[in-house]
Amino acid sequence: MVQNKKVAFYTLGCKLNFSETSTIARNFQQDGFERVDFEEPADIYVINTCSVTDNADKQFKQIVKKALKINEKAFVAAVGCYAQLKPEELAAVDGVDLVLGATEKFKLTDYINDLSKNDRGEVHSCEIEDADFYVGSYSIGDRTRAFLKVQDGCDYKCTYCTIPLARGISRSDALENVLRNATEISAQGIKEIVLTGVNIGDYGKGEFGNKKHEHTFLELVQALDKVEGIERLRISSIEPNLLKNETIDFVAQSRTFVPHFHIPLQSGSNAILNKMKRRYIRELYAERVSKIRQVMPHACIGVDVIVGFPGETDEHFLETYYFLQELDISYLHVFTYSERDNTEAVEMPNVVANNVRSKRSKMLRGLSVKKRRAFYESQIGTSRTVLFESENKEGYIYGFTENYVKVKYPWNPELINTLHKVTLTHIDEDGAVRIQFLE
Template sequence: MNLQGKRAAIVTLGCKVNQYETDAMYGMLKEAGVTMVDPKEAADIYIVNTCSVTNMAERKSRQMLHRAKKKNPDVVVVAVGCYAQVGKEELSKDTNIDLIIGNNKKKDLIHILEEHMGEKESAAESIEVIDIAHDQEYESLHVEQLKEHTRAYIKVQDGCNQFCSYCIIPYARGRVRSRKMEEVLEEITNLTKHGCQEFVITGIHVTSYGKDLGDVTLIDLLEEIAKIPEVKRIRLGSLEPGFITKDTLDRLSKMESFCPHFHLSLQSGCDSVLKRMNRKYTTQDIREKCKAIREHFQYPALTTDIIVGFPGETEEEFEETRKFLEEIDLYEMHVFKYSIRKGTKAADMKPQINDQIKAKRSNVLLEMSKQHQKEFETKQLGMVKEVLIEEKMHGKDHYYTGHTKEYIKVALYSEEPLENKIVKVKLRQILDDGYVLAEC
């Protein structure tokens, strides 16, 4: 069946990789003649790009899938992505879902939809999920054009070989698979023609890029991207600390377009907890990495993810984490309360920490993060920074918002249109709503 004239909506849950894959599916549907609509509008096809990183993410995925059928019983409801991959048995029992498409099958979305909708009168639920653990092929998805023209997420890698004890992702995404460098460069070059100036290089375990290719690494790829004249900014997604070496930092510091924003995925600041998590570094490693970054860049933004209330985390272990994070003085911390994820080793670890203790520990670190963020931004008041203007500020005439290379959120007054321009500004004042006020 031809999809020409059909209406489709996509809801995206989860990480930047999911956002990239949604952008690719959006383009595939438009190319097939499908009209893309807001998820609140009536549609013939409703796709949820699901997340499986926590039980809560799976619950939200199910809620989104159910919502579509309630609005329109005739809509074709499609579950794609990580939860579709690891939860196919559970989803297959759900009569609200018509299609289940796992990872490494999203590239076949149009063919699967055409086949299913062509047989709709007699079609039963269809499951398109492969054994991803044994699939060595990188799923070839491409983004041709974006709704947003300033910043683009570029997926260069899929899968993970780490098997952290709390994480389901290796089972949802399979082993490390890298995208060919020439494909990445071609996609970025094309997107610059549509106005994109900043590129966020991302993957499930992006620092593993090239390990399956043999003759290329992530830093090699970044250097090639930096040679494209229209690329004004290169930003990295979440980094494993092992990526930070003297050689890597030397090479990054020579790239004019590189944004000195390092999101180091720590998870804990206590060595005994890191060991139970099956993380492959120590707090001393992190200490040295932070010092090395600050030696290579004048005002780098160091951010991280932290899990509180991991199974068995004692008050003493949490206090170790708190003191360590105070010491390394990060710009911002994303704090997550540990939640049990069925199918992982940590789900069976004892004792599990109660929710009240998790909430208390989370609040302590969030307050610290707020304070560190304010201190980092205060130090830069009066400095001249380049800001990539992204959009007009909602409800404020002549105010624009954007980010510095360090990812400081900036608000700026201008009577001239500034969308998608890089402007030099002076940082003036920290506002209460998370922005720093600047002036040209």
């Protein structure tokens, strides 16, 4: 049945989703399918969904349409967070044949025995309590970096978030599995690994709801630092209360971990952090930033922030704005609060009008542009190491320094996936930094 069958994938959402899509794709390839680009005709289109923003819901329908435009007889399967939260809704979308929940997505190939179209999507979802086992995964994207999943699920009960409903309890990969995956990745010539998960600072909680920490996050980074062949390791988003001083100190002197942290703040107002049920106050956040600056003055620090949360007054928003303005950080990821079914926040009074939400979002995005510019300016004249990426963008090759400054250089295919010592010379009009080679 599988002979010469083609499968294509589309991933919405986070790095974790990308790592899981890659793992599902490898399962298909092991079963004899040929993987093709989403823009090409395929027998099966797999869409890995996200539920974090409103847009992800709308995008799903457009992607299904796009797939069926390429091949109207194609079999369409939906997996991922939105598929777990609202399986019936996805199954009702025209042209969707199969919807798999959190426990089933890695068994997708088992469900595909007949590729004929269904009148309505067939749903195999689970109670999220059943998602208590761990499936390791990693993705290899543009040949220069890979996303390595080390943890899944979350035990936090933030009032705006559906991730615990979509992914279940916090659980981690065994340390030896993570190290094996890291070794496999480095054997493929990939220079940078980004550690990913839902709440990676919580790493160490075992499978099947075993809450005992087998290993801590610090032990994980210490062990990964010793893996041969990896040039760079990057920690993706990590909660401020779980980013311990010992980890910051270790990164500062490690062989492979780069000086780049992405730490969600969500609000600079303690009153709003409390309503969000976040597990820290702004003072702790400021301490973390100051600790990083103390041991790694040149580090890049990114921040997630949500605007327009129910009850966020102008005063609360300005607290956030001024807090971030004063903080020595490098860029912001700004999210406009969007209502999510089955969350506490959706029932909260004092809803912020949409036009106010977008105005606040615009203000913080403007602040982010200034912060990034100031950070890049602070790096001009310094020597850094750049890992070059694989795309030719209008005659230039781009890459990132260890501290996440985006650089550009006239296109030269020999630079792809190589590391070079450079001096940062000046900021170009597109915002990327020009360089001079040191060797």
